Amino acid sequence: MPKSRCWLALSVIVLFTISYSQAQLDNSDKQLARDIFQQLIDINTTESVGSTTAAAQAMAKRLLDAGFPASDVVVLSPDQRHGNMVARYRGTGQQKPILMIGHLDVVEARRSDWTTDPFKFMEKDGYFYGRGTQDMKSDDAIWVADFIRLKREGYKPDRDLILALTADEEGGNHNGVDWLIKNHHDLINAEYVLNSDGGGVNTVNGKPLFVSMDGSEKLYGDYQLKTTNPGGHSSLPVPDNAIYHITDALARLQKYQFPFELNAVTHGYFERMSTIEHGQRAADMKAILNTPPDQAAIARLSQDQVFNATMRTTCVATRLEAGHANNALPQSATANVNCRILPGHSREQVREELVKILADPKVEVRYVANDGTVMDRAPEKLGYTPVKLRPDVMQPLEKVAGEMWPGAPVIPTMSTGASDGVYTNASGLTTFGISGIAIDMDDVRAHGKDERLGVQSYYNGVEFYYRFLKALTGGK
Numbered sequence: 001m002p003k004s005r006c007w008l009a010l011s012v013i014v015l016f017t018i019s020y021s022q023a024q025l026d027n028s029d030k031q032l033a034r035d036i037f038q039q040l041i042d043i044n045t046t047e048s049v050g051s052t053t054a055a056a057q058a059m060a061k062r063l064l065d066a067g068f069p070a071s072d073v074v075v076l077s078p079d080q081r082h083g084n085m086v087a088r089y090r091g092t093g094q095q096k097p098i099l100m101i102g103h104l105d106v107v108e109a110r111r112s113d114w115t116t117d118p119f120k121f122m123e124k125d126g127y128f129y130g131r132g133t134q135d136m137k138s139d140d141a142i143w144v145a146d147f148i149r150l151k152r153e154g155y156k157p158d159r160d161l162i163l164a165l166t167a168d169e170e171g172g173n174h175n176g177v178d179w180l181i182k183n184h185h186d187l188i189n190a191e192y193v194l195n196s197d198g199g200g201v202n203t204v205n206g207k208p209l210f211v212s213m214d215g216s217e218k219l220y221g222d223y224q225l226k227t228t229n230p231g232g233h234s235s236l237p238v239p240d241n242a243i244y245h246i247t248d249a250l251a252r253l254q255k256y257q258f259p260f261e262l263n264a265v266t267h268g269y270f271e272r273m274s275t276i277e278h279g280q281r282a283a284d285m286k287a288i289l290n291t292p293p294d295q296a297a298i299a300r301l302s303q304d305q306v307f308n309a310t311m312r313t314t315c316v317a318t319r320l321e322a323g324h325a326n327n328a329l330p331q332s333a334t335a336n337v338n339c340r341i342l343p344g345h346s347r348e349q350v351r352e353e354l355v356k357i358l359a360d361p362k363v364e365v366r367y368v369a370n371d372g373t374v375m376d377r378a379p380e381k382l383g384y385t386p387v388k389l390r391p392d393v394m395q396p397l398e399k400v401a402g403e404m405w406p407g408a409p410v411i412p413t414m415s416t417g418a419s420d421g422v423y424t425n426a427s428g429l430t431t432f433g434i435s436g437i438a439i440d441m442d443d444v445r446a447h448g449k450d451e452r453l454g455v456q457s458y459y460n461g462v463e464f465y466y467r468f469l470k471a472l473t474g475g476k
Contacts, residue, residue, distance in 0.1 A: 025459055029149055033462045036062060037141040041121040041130035045105045052104040052167040052176070053083030059144050059165055060085050066148040076184060082167040082174035086187050088160055089147055091473065095159035096191035098472065099429065101177055101420055102140040103169030103197065106132040107447045114450055126455050133453040135446035138437055138461065139196035140165050146466045157473030164188055169197070169420050173371040177420040181427045190429060192393065196465070197419040198433020201405055204441070208408035209276060211401040213394070214433025216265040218313075219341040219383035220418035222368040223354060224334060225249060229362075231324075231331035242333035243322045249358035250317050250335060256357045258313040260298050262288070263343055265386040265414045266310050272411045309416035313350060315339040336368065340416060343385055347378035384425045386414070393432055396471035404436070404464060436464025 025033065039058055044050035056075045063073045068087060077083040084104075088097075109118035109131045116122050118131040132138070143163050150157075166176025180188050198214035227245040232238070262270070267289065274285035284301050287294035288311075302308040315337050322333035339350050347367060354365045367378035389412060398410045415421075421431040438457040445451040 024463055029145070029462070030459060032148060033141060033145040033459065036145050037128065037133075037138060037458065038121040040104070040137040040141055041128075041132055042119065044119045045132070046108050047105065047168070047170070047172045048108060050105070051081045051083070053077055053081055055104045055140075056083040056085035056165060056167075059140070060087070062144055063087050063147060066151050068147075068151065074187070076180070076187075077167075078174050078179055078183075082172070082176065084164065084166045084176040084180060086180065086184070087147065087163045088187075089150065089157070089163070091157035091159045091161065093159065095473075097160040097162050097189070099162045099164065099188050099190035099193045099424070100143055101164050101166065101193060101195050101197075101424065101431075102136055102143055103167070103176070103420060104137070104140060104165050105167055105170050105172070106135070106137065107170050109451075116450060118451070123455065127452040128455055128458060129450060129452045131451055133451050134437075134439055134444070135451070136197050138453050138458055139435060142196070142436075142458075142462050142465050145462055146469060149466060150469070155470070157469070159191075159473055161469065161473070162188055162190055166420065171370070175370065175420070175423065177423045181423055185427075192390065193421070193424045193429045193431040195419055195421045195424070195431050195433050196435045196437075198415045198421070198435065199413070200435045201401075201408065201438045202441075203438070208405040210272070210409050210411045211397075211405060212411055212413040213397060214415045214419075214421070215389060215412040216263065216343055216384075216386035217415035217418055217421055217433070218309075219343070219345070219347065219422070221339045221341055221347040221350060221378065223315075223337045223339065223351060223378075224364075224366045224368050224374050225337060225354075225358065226332065226334045226364045226366070227360075227362050228332045229329075231329040234327045234329055237329065242330040245360055245362050246320070246322065246333040246335050249360050249363045250320075250337075252359060253315060253317065253337065253354070253357055257302070258315070258353075260288075260293065260311050261313075261342055262311065263386055263414070265412050269310070269411060269413050272409065276409070306416065309340065310414060313339060313342045313345065314416075315350070315354065340418065341383055343383040343414070346380050346382050348380050351378045384422070386412075387425065387430050387432065390430070390432075393472070396468060397434060400464065400467045400471050403467070404460070434468070436461040436468070 040055055043055045045052045045055050060073045060075050072088040075083050075085050111117060116129045122129040147163060164180060168175045199212050201211050202209045225246055227242045229240055229242050270285045271289060274282050277285060284297035287297035317335050318338045319336040323330035341350050351365055351367055367375045401410050415433060424431045
């Protein structure tokens with residue numbers, strides 16, 4: 001995602017060092033989970049040169065070797081490189097299935113930028129290193145390891161469990177979840193969806209503060225800013241320079257803040273957080289819930305990048321291109337602006353707002369679709385509203401979280417990034433962002449250099465979903 005994990009989201013989670021109910025994996029379970037994780041990291045699944053098909057086939061073989069019938073493990077793909085694996089763990093059929101989704105693709109990484117090989121799994125100083133350790137091959141490996149662990153035990157859930165490991169969440173033209181919904185809906189149809197590309201355990205100074213569950217997320221949107229002119233010889237500079245138009249427009253965007261806005265999930269989030277925070281921050285959280293909200297409190301909370309992104313739509317420049325020669329005036333300049341849009345607003349509304357913010361008729365603002373197509377207008381469809389919380393999901397979550405992280409309440413949150421939940425929710429499959437992975441607040445490296453995940457954090461994540469799936473499915 002663009003996880004978005006791409007996500008600096010409320011679902012960002014932190015490594016905990018306190019005492020709590022430790023993972024109960026035996027040595028064979030730990031080795032299996034580690035081996036699967038390593039195998040996934042070592043397979044390059046970037047859009048440029050990688051293949052999610054290779055990863056999907058590797059995970060399918062793991063499940064087949066563990067005794068899953070071939071009819072229940074399939075690899076499906078629109079082409080050779082963008083494969084998706086769908087596996088079904090058969091239950092008694094007393095309840096409707098649960099679908100679990102996780103993306104196999106990862107963001108690009110240059111070897112020259114890293115101190116380790118991004119596509120070579122490495123364990124060092126209590127961490128696993130490699131592209132995808134945080135976003136989100138750790139969760140993919142957890143799903144597969146737990147499926148095998150439950151199979152070995154002969155566990156019989158009260159419903160089928162469906163696992164879909166998919167392509168192109170981080171970008172590209174072949175999003176696997178969208179493709180499966182449109183082409184193989186019968187394979188993934190379920191009562192609801194668990195998306196481990198969101199949620200988690202939030203700690204402060206090593207102490208668990210709360211366990212987040214993403215009940216909403218922002219809408220992703222890219223916009224192209226472009227200006228052109230005849231150019232000319234660089235010895236004869238003119239004020240009407242394409243680069244200056246773009247950079248001046250971006251400077252206006254940099255200074256702009258979209259309006260403050262809360263929805264049902266974010267209102268509840270700040271309300272709950274105000275009871276576990278302290279001092280000025282707790283007071284500010286209460287003050288922004290007033291009618292009208294306290295503007296000074298909004299300003300103080302906005303200094304925190306996560307709180308700021310929770311309270312408003314955000315747009316930021318991510319790419320800039322201009323010129324054709326060092327000794328010539330540029331004939332064109334373009335920039336990409338990436339926006340994360342609050343639920344209830346459309347991409348077209350934001351495009352129109354960008355036109356007003358940039359305030360330069362010579363700068364065109366156009367929408368960039370997922371496949372790279374640039375359009376004069378953006379989609380009008382509104383970002384989906386927060387999901388309704390289900391007691392049959394929340395109560396088991398609270399039970400397992402209470403066992404593993406005593407005293408840390410479960411709080412519904414809005415992901416400030418974006419994930420494949422946008423496709424499942426849009427298709428009518430209610431989706432909950434839930435994860436047991438922990439990442440230190442000061443060590444968020446998803447999409448960045450030297451991405452890593454704590455070794456114990458990974459094993460605790462394996463144990464969390466093993467317990468949670470059992471709590472959800474009430475089998476034997």
